[in-house]
Amino acid sequence: MIPFNKPYMTKKEILYIEDAIFRGKLSGDGYYSKKCSTFIEEIFNTKKALLTTSCSSALDMAAILLDLKEGDEVIMPSYTFVSTANAVVLRGAVPVFAEIEEDTLNIDPEDIKRKITNKTKAIFPVHYAGVSCDMDRIMNIARKNDLKVVEDAAQGVNSKYKQKYLGTIGDIGCYSFHETKNYVCGEGGAILINNDEELVRRAEIIREKGTDRAKFFRGEVDKYTWVDVGSSYIISDINAAMLWAQFERIEEINEKRKKIYKMYYKGLKKLEVVGKIKLPTIPDCCKSNYHIFYMLLNNEFERNHLMNEMKIHGVETIFHYIPLHISPMGERLGYKKGQLKVTEDLSSRLLRLPMYPGLTDAEINYIIEMIYKYI
Numbered sequence: 001m002i003p004f005n006k007p008y009m010t011k012k013e014i015l016y017i018e019d020a021i022f023r024g025k026l027s028g029d030g031y032y033s034k035k036c037s038t039f040i041e042e043i044f045n046t047k048k049a050l051l052t053t054s055c056s057s058a059l060d061m062a063a064i065l066l067d068l069k070e071g072d073e074v075i076m077p078s079y080t081f082v083s084t085a086n087a088v089v090l091r092g093a094v095p096v097f098a099e100i101e102e103d104t105l106n107i108d109p110e111d112i113k114r115k116i117t118n119k120t121k122a123i124f125p126v127h128y129a130g131v132s133c134d135m136d137r138i139m140n141i142a143r144k145n146d147l148k149v150v151e152d153a154a155q156g157v158n159s160k161y162k163q164k165y166l167g168t169i170g171d172i173g174c175y176s177f178h179e180t181k182n183y184v185c186g187e188g189g190a191i192l193i194n195n196d197e198e199l200v201r202r203a204e205i206i207r208e209k210g211t212d213r214a215k216f217f218r219g220e221v222d223k224y225t226w227v228d229v230g231s232s233y234i235i236s237d238i239n240a241a242m243l244w245a246q247f248e249r250i251e252e253i254n255e256k257r258k259k260i261y262k263m264y265y266k267g268l269k270k271l272e273v274v275g276k277i278k279l280p281t282i283p284d285c286c287k288s289n290y291h292i293f294y295m296l297l298n299n300e301f302e303r304n305h306l307m308n309e310m311k312i313h314g315v316e317t318i319f320h321y322i323p324l325h326i327s328p329m330g331e332r333l334g335y336k337k338g339q340l341k342v343t344e345d346l347s348s349r350l351l352r353l354p355m356y357p358g359l360t361d362a363e364i365n366y367i368i369e370m371i372y373k374y375i
Contacts, residue, residue, distance in 0.1 A: 002367065004316040007179045008253060008357040012245035020241035028234030029217070032241040039247050040190060044165040046173070048193040048200045050207055051240055055154040055176035055189035057233040059087035059124075062150045062172045062191065064206050064229060065199050066122055068093040075115050076124040076152075077107040078325040078335075079343050084124055084152050085324050093121070097325045097335065099342050103281040104128065105350075108342075109137040116145055125170070126152040130182070130291035131282055132161035135169045142170075150174065157183055158254055160287035167192045172199070177243055182253060182289050185243035188235050206230040256357035257290035260364060264293045264353060267368040276375050293353045294320070300348040302375075307351055309374040315367050318352050 016032060023031050033051050040049035052058045068074065070092035076084050078097035085095040098111040105128045112123060123142055125133040142149045149170030153159075156166035157175050167173025173192035177185045191207075193200045204214040210230030215221045246253065271277045278296040282288050297303040303319065310317045323343045325335035337344065353367060 002315045002354050002359075002363050004318050004352070004354050005180050006356045006358050007184045008246075008256075010245045010249045010253075012248065013242045016241035016245050017238055020237050023237075026237055028236065029214075030237030030240065032237050032244045033235065036240050036243050036247060037190075039244075040175075040192065044168055044192070046165075046168045046192040046194050047197075048203065050191050050193075050203055051235045051243075052189040052191055052207065052233045053235050054083075054178065054187055055152070055174050056083035056086070057231075058174035058189045058191035059083050059150070059152065060090065060231070061203060061206050061233055062174060063087040063091045063093070065172065065202055066148050066150070068121060071119060072121040073117060073119040074122045074124055075107075075112050075120060077126050077128075077343070078323040078330070078340050079105060079128070079321055079347055080126040080152065080324065081154065081321065082324065082327075082329075083154075084126055085329075088124070094119075095324070095333070096120070097323075097330075097340060097343075099340050100128075100346065101134075102342060102346065104131050104133075104283065105346060106131065106133040107138075109134050109141060112138065112141055116141075116147075120145065120147060122148040122150060124150050124152055126154075127156035127159065127166050128292075129280065129294065130155050130159045130289040131280075132156065132159060132166055132286045135161045135164075139169065148172070154178075154189075155181065155289075155291045157181065157289060158250060159289040159291075162285050168194055170194065171196065177239075177246075182257065182291055183243065183246040183250060185235075185239040185246070188239050188243060202228065207233040253357055254289055257355065258288075260355060260357070260359050261288075261290040261293050263361070263364045264368070267365070268295065268371065271372070271375060291355070292320075293355050294350050295353070296346065296349045297351060298349065303349050303351050306371070306374055310367075310370055313370050315370055316354060319347070319350055320352055321347060323347050 068091035072093040074088045099108045151170040151173040153167035154176035159166045175190040177188035213224040216224035
């Protein structure tokens with residue numbers, strides 16, 4: 001069986017985890033946590049990066065930082081993971097789902113404009129498959145309407161829009177280092193604060209269970225206490241040690257994924273030319289991290305048939321999100337099928353292929369061969 005995903009190991013993970021244990025500080029903000037945070041700040045060029053237990057935690061923190069409350073609205077794509085919407089709902093606010101664009105499957109800026117009301121407080125663009133949303137248009141819309149922008153860059157670590165890394169363009173960025181992502185530590189994430197010093201101050205407090213403990217450890221106060229809402233969002237230094245091994249090889253990992261992406265693209269191009277499938281699009285203004293390789297079949301029946309045949313012949317392929325607006329929770333929020341036709345159509349036809357650095361050329365060629373056979 002060729003699995004859909006297999007976490008990539010650099011051979012340094014165990015060494016650094018052992019070192020973290022011997023250093024004696026296993027909780028958050030230890031030696032490796034600080035190395036990873038500094039790496040993100042310096043390489044990706046953001047004001048402050050704080051490691052979190054997950055991207056979900058980072059999104060939760062972002063919602064708290066924006067002071068979202070009951071009745072507030074946040075515009076986001078329906079085609080995203082539940083964490084994007086949960087962060088908003090947990091604050092009592094309302095996710096307002098917008099359409100996606102057919103070429104990138106990212107949120108459609110024109111539909112963002114249509115969805116803005118006097119209750120709108122923020123936009124949560126999601127960078128799908130490591131390819132950036134149209135951030136110039138989104139930031140212009142936000143500035144004209146006095147809205148905050150939180151980038152859900154769970155899939156976008158080390159991708160760029162023009163000359164800026166994803167997660168560093170909006171007010172806040174959120175990363176994931178889950179085992180299914182490009183750079184992994186099992187479970188982990190990061191929140192990036194890009195400009196606002198006050199948001200940096202509050203983010204430290206919210207992440208430390210609502211206390212000013214970070215100031216205490218820096219010697220800025222002689223004791224720490226409860227000063228704001230918060231929770232336990234700090235990653236263990238053991239996880240950070242594993243992540244540091246990945247960061248050391250960040251470009252090597254990216255190049256391995258790029259090679260696989262290009263092999264798929266070249267090998268399957270003939271099927272696109274004859275109209276059997278549609279391959280992914282990376283706009284010229286975007287540098288991808290090659291997180292996902294997907295293809296769009298002509299209809300849901302063809303997608304499901306191919307997925308089943310691939311499984312029978314030893315290849316695990318999967319579809320992706322069920323659009324949130326047609327989920328049971330989406331229905332509870334008042335949405336129904338037919339409201340976002342582009343999202344519903346594309347999601348029903350999408351098939352993701354195995355994508356991880358350990359894939360061999362022989363395995364990739366076998367996958368391509370099976371796709372031709374059953375299409």
